[in-house]
Amino acid sequence: MDELKQLRGLMKEETFKGHGFTNKMRKNILNEIHSKRSKSFTYNKKPILAPLMSFLFVAACLSLFVYFGGTQLGLFDGNNASAPFYRYQAKDRPESLGTEYKFLTKAPFEVTEVTTKTSEDSSGKIEMVTLKGKEKQTIRLSFQSIDPSEYLTLSQDEVKVGQSKGSYYESEGPAKVSRLIWIEGDTIKYEMEYMPGGSVVTLSKKDMIKMAESFR
Known part of the structure; x- marks a missing residue:
């Protein structure tokens, strides 16, 4: 140029x-x-x-x-959307539980109704507590003392709740039922089942373990 x-x-x-x-x-x-x-x-x-x-x-x-x-x-870790958790003040904790069992402090809905029941199986007495929400969401809890020498088969998906061994199961379909069982110290068996009722909120394995680890 x-x-x-x-x-x-x-x-x-x-x-x-x-x-x-x-x-x-x-x-x-x-x-x-x-x-x-x-x-x-x-x-x-x-x-x-x-x-x-x-x-x-x-x-x-x-x-x-x-x-x-x-x-x-939750798309990157294989789960659906995680449920919101509410701090649950266990004012309705059944007296029959005494101090032997822990009780949840977080729930995926605001609890509006609490019922209790006692039953028994071959391993002994079972304390059962049912929590319900406004949309008929339901959490069923069971508490049982077991003999450390008793062999329990946890045949579903093996998981860890804190340091305790457990198993997880969920049903198919939109009204998914999630169930988690875990054993603490070889002497206490906890079982927790969640049903969405009229709510669209389902719980993943991660959600169920989070709720179980809130037991105090």
Whole structure:
């Protein structure tokens, strides 16, 4: 481009004198040299940086949205959306439980009704507590002292509740029933079952373990 600028400065009318150029030839050469831009140097300048930065910004925002949204919904760890948990003040803890058993402190719904029942099987007495919510969501809890020498088969999906061994099971279908059994200190067996009732909230294995670990 510097050479072209210099050439434009040199190509005055007197440059052509005495070299055999006709008037037409001189005019054509001067017009070409003094034009704003030679066609051979013409190129398209397209602003590519701004669109590229915009694309990268949008892509980054979408990635963050998908990641945090997926994490919140539990899509990246194989679970459905985690249920909200309410702090449960166990004021209706059955007296029959005494101090022998722990009791939950978190529930996936606001408890509106509590009922209790005592039954018995071959291993001994079972204390049962049923918690219900506004939409007929139900948690059934059972508490039982067992003989440490008694062999119990936990045949479902093996899990850990804290340091205690347990098993998890869930039924198929929209009205999924989730069940968790675990044994503490080889002497206490806890069983917890959740049914959604009229609620759309189902509990995953992760949710059930979270609730079980709230027992105090």
